[in-house]
Amino acid sequence: MRFYYFLYINYAKLVPMNKFNEIQDISKNTYELSCENFEHDEIFRILEEDEDYKKPIAILNFDSLNIEDAEKLVFYLTNQKGPTREAVSMVLAEFSPSITESMKMQIIDALCDVNPNVCRNIIDYLKKTNSSILKDDILKRINEILLEIDLECAKFRKNMEKNHILNKKIFHLYWCLEGLCCVIDENDSEVEKLLYKTADFYDYTIREKTAQILNKIKNAPLSLIDKLKGDENFYVRNKF
Numbered sequence: 001m002r003f004y005y006f007l008y009i010n011y012a013k014l015v016p017m018n019k020f021n022e023i024q025d026i027s028k029n030t031y032e033l034s035c036e037n038f039e040h041d042e043i044f045r046i047l048e049e050d051e052d053y054k055k056p057i058a059i060l061n062f063d064s065l066n067i068e069d070a071e072k073l074v075f076y077l078t079n080q081k082g083p084t085r086e087a088v089s090m091v092l093a094e095f096s097p098s099i100t101e102s103m104k105m106q107i108i109d110a111l112c113d114v115n116p117n118v119c120r121n122i123i124d125y126l127k128k129t130n131s132s133i134l135k136d137d138i139l140k141r142i143n144e145i146l147l148e149i150d151l152e153c154a155k156f157r158k159n160m161e162k163n164h165i166l167n168k169k170i171f172h173l174y175w176c177l178e179g180l181c182c183v184i185d186e187n188d189s190e191v192e193k194l195l196y197k198t199a200d201f202y203d204y205t206i207r208e209k210t211a212q213i214l215n216k217i218k219n220a221p222l223s224l225i226d227k228l229k230g231d232e233n234f235y236v237r238n239k240f
Helices: 004-012 020-034 040-048 052-059 067-077 082-095 101-111 116-128 131-152 154-159 164-183 189-198 204-216 222-229
Strands: none
Touching: 040 052, 040 067, 052 067, 052 082, 067 082, 067 101, 082 116, 101 116, 101 131, 101 164, 116 131, 116 164, 131 164, 131 189, 164 189, 164 204, 189 204, 204 222
């Protein structure tokens, strides 16, 4: 019954609240399936089928994860129902297979998942594996997000108005900076250029992540450290 509580909570989200009997049926099926053991080939067969409630259960049957299987599994880290994406991220974080070139984009996309549990699991994964391979791609994604904020949300950013689109992009920026903190250990010109942008960002959570990165990397620019040490927000200052 591995992770049964996780499965029960997530499957309830797949059914409208006014269909209580369907929730009960899914819960029963989930319980019964969670008691089964799926063989390796059967796990991937289930993932190729259309019954979404079975996919996380199958994924959580992995008791190890080699690179070949990770390259297949990471495909289901995006463009799937929430419980499936979360289950994949949990398995990656648990077994921490090495990241290959073919896995990079799905992992970076997962840093921008709408579900913060997926983001957290991916951060745990990056802390345990060869995540430095992602540095350039994460930097590129962060700069793309900053450009989107400047170009598409300029009027909301200027007026400091709350807006769903802008908040979503800030959410993505926050988790990508968290990811960047996992994959770098020293400063370079591209990192420094980025940090000068994010150190001036109007949302304090982004400045907080910037301070976290500055506190970690070698040869961090002292001007930025001094700037954020004097930030108006306690959480930013407290990173040093």
